[in-house]
Amino acid sequence: MRKFIAPRLKWLLAALAAVPLAGLHAADAPTGQTCRAGTLYLTFDTGSMSQAQLIADTLRRHHIKATFFLANEPTVNKDGSLEPGWAPYWKALTADGHAFGTHTYDHVYLRSTRDGKVTMRPQFGAQAGKDISMDADGFCRELQRSAQALRGMTGVDMVPLWRAPGGRTAPQTLQWAEQCGFRHVGWAPAGFLGDELSSERYPNRVLLERALRDLRDGDITMAHLGIWSRKDPWAPGVLEPLISGLERKGFCFATLREHPAYRDWIAAAGKASRKEGKR
DSSP, rough: OOOOOHHHHHHHHHTTOOOOOOOOGGGSSSSOOOOSSEEEEEEEEEETTTHHHHHHHHHHTOOOOOOEOOOOOOOOSSSSSGGGGGGGHHHHHTTTTTTEEESSSSSSSEEEETTTTEEESSSSSTTOHHHHEEEEHHHHHHHHHHHHHHHHHHHHHSSEEEEGGOOOHHHHHHHHHHTTTTOOOOOOOBBBBOSSOOOSSOHHHHHHHHHHHOOOOOOBBBBEESSSSSSSSSHHHHHHHHHHHHHHHEEEOOOTTSSSTHHHHHHHHHHOOOOOOHH
């Protein structure tokens, strides 16, 4: 839960510089779009879901498709974001053509790796707040649980991508995830849209100006469907003017299905799945 940001913030900020991203030029843009400034990739993690409908409505108005990374997080409706009460929301997003990846089911943070052992701490679920040792099979199950929940509610499969809570990864977890079929997705430095930051120190006006100034072709952005701790919610004040401003600058938007760093991985996974289904 995002009530306590400070312990996570250094992980988030450290992750900003650790994500090599290839640029996408106008020639690579989705058919029918003229993207003189390039293409951006909006992504959203679940969070409190307090702004979920506003974000969905804004994307729909602008005919923008984004990528959502899903964990079963406590919501303002006093349930979990991957529980049945949210099925209509996820069904509507799938109908709109958005893409979905896993954020682990219980929002599981990497704590440490030592001597081949990986220690994780689930933020939610039965083991919430406890350090647990996890092996490759356990980690794979954790990634797959979100995919299974989405499929159960919508009949739609996730793309084979994941995002670590806090952006915190290790060579071991990256390897395990790929063995399980999931490639990790971070975000660009300019793509950290700041909705987890203090409203007093980082007001919406500052976050909006920074994103409009710094985002570049090929950048992946990261925000949430609601943050518990932010007093001045980010989405109502920033998302609409951010999208409008970026569109005026000549940017187009696409899901990570089209991103040059991930599209071949996704296509290969799809071919393997279809081949497996024919057996």
